Amino acid sequence: NVDTVLSNQNIPRQTIGSQATVNSLKINVTETPNAKNRVSNKLFSMQLKEDGVEIKSEIKNERDGINYKFKTATIITTSRKINKEATITNVSSLLTQKRKKDILENLKKIDDRIVDIAISAIGNNKEIYLDIGFSELNEISMLGEGISRALSFISSVLVQENSIILIDEIENGIHYSVIKDIIKSLISSAKQNNNQIFATTHSQDVIRAINEIDSKNEDIAYIRLGREKNSLKPTAVQFNMDDFSYSVENDWEVR
Numbered sequence: 001n002v003d004t005v006l007s008n009q010n011i012p013r014q015t016i017g018s019q020a021t022v023n024s025l026k027i028n029v030t031e032t033p034n035a036k037n038r039v040s041n042k043l044f045s046m047q048l049k050e051d052g053v054e055i056k057s058e059i060k061n062e063r064d065g066i067n068y069k070f071k072t073a074t075i076i077t078t079s080r081k082i083n084k085e086a087t088i089t090n091v092s093s094l095l096t097q098k099r100k101k102d103i104l105e106n107l108k109k110i111d112d113r114i115v116d117i118a119i120s121a122i123g124n125n126k127e128i129y130l131d132i133g134f135s136e137l138n139e140i141s142m143l144g145e146g147i148s149r150a151l152s153f154i155s156s157v158l159v160q161e162n163s164i165i166l167i168d169e170i171e172n173g174i175h176y177s178v179i180k181d182i183i184k185s186l187i188s189s190a191k192q193n194n195n196q197i198f199a200t201t202h203s204q205d206v207i208r209a210i211n212e213i214d215s216k217n218e219d220i221a222y223i224r225l226g227r228e229k230n231s232l233k234p235t236a237v238q239f240n241m242d243d244f245s246y247s248v249e250n251d252w253e254v255r
Contacts, residue, residue: 073164074156078172080145083152088126090155092119099158106154106185110178111147145173150182157189157197164196171203180209187219200225211248224254 076083094103100117107114107130116131128151129137140148149172156165174182183206190197201207210220222239239247239254247254 072160072162073166074160075166075168076152076156077168080148083149087148087152087155088119088128090159091117091128091151093159094155095119102158102189103151103155106158106189107147107151109181109185110150111143144175146175146178149173150178153182153186154189157186157193157195160195161193162195163193164198165190167197167199170199170201171206176203176205179203179205180212183209184213187213191219207248207254211245222254 074086076086091103094100095117103117104114107117111132113132114130115133116137118129118131118137120127120129120137128140128148130140130143130147131137132143140151153167153170170183171179186197189195199206207222210222213220220241222241222244224237224239226235226237227233228235244254246252
């Protein structure tokens, strides 16, 4: 999925290529001005490297005069192990910065029982605990995968600045009833920190939630990913949001 998520750069026509090696993925984004002119200009490349459980990145601008503002990239995978370690790191950073309020404001939109968050260390193991009004704090995993995954999104968007954040299969583990609230929180936090989020999905619930938030919202773009006929070459087509809304409301397939 990562091969094609970076296509929304307001460029008339794009080609995206990737080179994968062990624990590494390099994505190249190029521009072809029009169908007749097949000479492409490389815009930037992004290198993702997995080091233990942390995925690091480096973005390199290739064309003079273009400033994408994005300095780093973060990928949130479907791996619980990677997400857990990254989330603990992000939450620790936010708590150190006295930004607990920012975390709680976003979590309460998903579960209004949450009144506090803490990190506890037992030996070499760290765990995130939430206060939901019981006599003791609850380990976050006891509240279900949805809260853990939502916190991984929220903490990453809050701690990163001027970054690209890639979320693979955003719907995984998330109950359909809170999808819209999570997306709204991510949009608000991303704007605050000048981040751009690319989230892949196969879920009709996510698609409907995006449409319900605001089909006219210029902060949202819907891109359909596919492959050229009889080819493995990836394609990315951005929907006009009016067409997207009409399609969703009439139950047309847009995935």
